[in-house]
Amino acid sequence: MTDLRSGGTVQFGHTELPAEQRDALRKAVRLEWATMGFLAVTTTLVFLVLGNSQAMKAAWIEDLLSFLPPISFLIAARIIRKPPSEDHPYGYHRSTGVAHLVAAVALTVMGGYLLVESGLGLLKAEHPTIGGIELFGSTIWLGWLMMGVMLLTAAPPVFLGRAKMKLAEKLHDKVLYADADMNKADWMTAVAAVAGVGGIGLGLWWADYAAALLISASILHDGFKNTRAAVSALMDKRAMTYDDGEPHPLGRQVDTYLRGLDWAADAKSRIRDEGHVFHIESFVVPAGGTVPALEQLEAARKDCVAMDWKVQDMVIIPVAELPSEFLPGPTSGGEH
Amino acid sequence: MAGLLLAVLMVLPGCGSSFPADPEGTLERVRGGTVRVGASMNGDWVRINASDSGRLSSNDVQGTEAELVKDFADRLGAEIEWVAGTEQVLADELKHGGLDLVIGGLDDKTPWVTHAGMTRPYAESQDGRGSVHKHVMLVPLGENAFLLELDKYLMEVKAGQ
Numbered sequence A: 001m002t003d004l005r006s007g008g009t010v011q012f013g014h015t016e017l018p019a020e021q022r023d024a025l026r027k028a029v030r031l032e033w034a035t036m037g038f039l040a041v042t043t044t045l046v047f048l049v050l051g052n053s054q055a056m057k058a059a060w061i062e063d064l065l066s067f068l069p070p071i072s073f074l075i076a077a078r079i080i081r082k083p084p085s086e087d088h089p090y091g092y093h094r095s096t097g098v099a100h101l102v103a104a105v106a107l108t109v110m111g112g113y114l115l116v117e118s119g120l121g122l123l124k125a126e127h128p129t130i131g132g133i134e135l136f137g138s139t140i141w142l143g144w145l146m147m148g149v150m151l152l153t154a155a156p157p158v159f160l161g162r163a164k165m166k167l168a169e170k171l172h173d174k175v176l177y178a179d180a181d182m183n184k185a186d187w188m189t190a191v192a193a194v195a196g197v198g199g200i201g202l203g204l205w206w207a208d209y210a211a212a213l214l215i216s217a218s219i220l221h222d223g224f225k226n227t228r229a230a231v232s233a234l235m236d237k238r239a240m241t242y243d244d245g246e247p248h249p250l251g252r253q254v255d256t257y258l259r260g261l262d263w264a265a266d267a268k269s270r271i272r273d274e275g276h277v278f279h280i281e282s283f284v285v286p287a288g289g290t291v292p293a294l295e296q297l298e299a300a301r302k303d304c305v306a307m308d309w310k311v312q313d314m315v316i317i318p319v320a321e322l323p324s325e326f327l328p329g330p331t332s333g334g335e336h
Numbered sequence B: 001m002a003g004l005l006l007a008v009l010m011v012l013p014g015c016g017s018s019f020p021a022d023p024e025g026t027l028e029r030v031r032g033g034t035v036r037v038g039a040s041m042n043g044d045w046v047r048i049n050a051s052d053s054g055r056l057s058s059n060d061v062q063g064t065e066a067e068l069v070k071d072f073a074d075r076l077g078a079e080i081e082w083v084a085g086t087e088q089v090l091a092d093e094l095k096h097g098g099l100d101l102v103i104g105g106l107d108d109k110t111p112w113v114t115h116a117g118m119t120r121p122y123a124e125s126q127d128g129r130g131s132v133h134k135h136v137m138l139v140p141l142g143e144n145a146f147l148l149e150l151d152k153y154l155m156e157v158k159a160g161q
Helices: A019-048 A054-065 A068-079 A095-124 A142-152 A156-171 A174-184 A186-201 A205-234 A249-260 A294-307 B002-018 B026-030 B064-076 B087-095 B144-160
Strands: A132-135 A138-141 A264-273 A278-286 A311-318 B034-039 B079-084 B101-103 B116-118 B123-126 B132-135 B138-140
Touching (some): A019 A068, A019 A174, A054 A095, A054 A142, A054 A205, A068 A095, A095 A174, A095 A205, A132 B144, A138 A142, A142 A186, A156 A174, A174 A186, A174 A205, A186 A205, A249 A264, A249 A278, A249 A294, A278 A294, A294 A311, B064 B101, B064 B144, B087 B101, B087 B138
Parallel strands (some): B034 B079, B034 B101
Antiparallel strands (some): B101 B138, B123 B132
């Protein structure tokens, strides 16, 4: 990460990052390392008091899985800097998507496993056994320690998640977004585990499994959501905003600009999100069927690239009519 | 979910000493009543003298663990109903609620964790091969108030040694 600290230029492939994104990336890397440090502490603490509670086990496994998104992000953040090469003409941007998919599949598998295991425990009515532990010379119920540790670890991820969420938007980074999204919901896992152990304390043995089921379901839900997002990104779904909330406004912006050119009659683009940066192919129908001058094409391309740091790899193709076989829907920006 | 937590926290003060509680109420039943103890012969830990009547009295069951259990029962003001058997028979009884406690020089590597809960290790011994064994007793799964009471007793004994 030396090139980050030096304050020099940072590149995603051949896209040079603007100062704002460079700062965001630097902060994100720092936050992800902080997340890993925090996780190392919490997974150790939780492991020490794990006991026989299924809810605690589920919460612990979720903590372990929480290592995956930061690791994916940090690895991808290194690989995407490689410039395109002979063998990889589009650069290494997709490494983000690959990392996202790997993390998402791991979440899905573990979530499913825990769900089945917790469900079986509930069906078999295996009463969770939690005894005493020696602490400073006296013997107390281990459940108190479990609840204490879980409450202690509940809050920090929420703050980490919020901070990362802002950076995910700036960087247009979906792994960072997924990570932040999960961190923000992490307190619910802690509360569920506390409720499960508290239930055991009250003699409600099933409360532990209920809490474990809830936690497994949330892991599985995260897994499905992320797998879907990662797969559709790798399938070249149209470019969406960082949270997959809506189509990315850049598409409309580029089309509107191109259509507004005095030499253009119509224009339409297809955009794919390579992870951070976009690849844009814009088909432009010149007015009156006259082929535009090279300078006009070059100027249009420059203006589009200037719109957003994500636009760099862009081609403008003059065509006699818009090729409907390549373009979705009759209007810009929409499969209607 | 926060509501559930709140409910748990609100009920807590009302529980007083019964937190953790036993789902099957073992501790309450045993206190001043009868504790059913399964004993499996094992060296100096548990020795059993066969009696003529078939029923075991406290004098028939000797050994360090048997003495601990007798002392523990005294503290609870409980009579002991002894049952002798192999580990498997006793573990099975424990699982199905037929016993409250099983002793037999068991250590924390016992395979019967599928059938029973374990106390914390309260003593260590070394076998002829030099391996260290951490000794535990078995209780019914999930009877956490009873287990905690026994753990507290065993830790006191351990501290007193």
